[in-house]
Amino acid sequence: GNSVTQMEGPVTLSEEAFLTINCTYTATGYPSLFWYVQYPGEGLQLLLKATKADDKGSNKGFEATYRKETTSFHLEKGSVQVSDSAVYFCALNGRVEYGNKLVFGAGTILRVKS
């Protein structure tokens, strides 16, 4: 079945540091890939997405490239801010006859210190 593996956290960085959160997936066919962010006490917000190989999703300084050859979708940001502290989830959606079932990784906690 479809699955997502994320690097374990927490990841603790100083402000303006470079961020990478690794994500790899297992899926049949060609899934769509996503990064969601969850701030304390809130639901999930879509951060970025990519729907086919070599697509790059980007938003708010975050980027991730859909790498079919390595089945990866690593999240990067050049300079993190304290306000980026949150839990980040990598997810995929397999293309099925019906349904929009998202499969999530376990999440990676990011803590940014000022």
Place this chain on the structure above:
Amino acid sequence: DAGVTQSPTHLIKTRGQQVTLRCSPISGHKSVSWYQQVLGQGPQFIFQYYEKEERGRGNFPDRFSARQFPNYSSELNVNALLLGDSALYLCASSLTSGRFYNEQFFGPGTRLTVL
């Protein structure tokens, strides 16, 4: 425009009780999905409904059931609550449900605590 709304925000129940959680999708969205997020884990898919029909079911016991109403709002019911049902229950809405992905928008969730 209002986003996905869920009620109640928090809920405390005891083992063996039954609970009903409610979700109102974004206006114009016809599909609602439910996810369970246990503390420290990623969300797990429970159900998806589209046009009042079940379109997908995750690996959850029959104690979990759901329905969708003509106005596209939805209820998730959990019977015979267990301690392990304590979690954040997330509702997500999307325009349609089909072969290709439709972006899902998540509500703030209902925090259920089972004592």
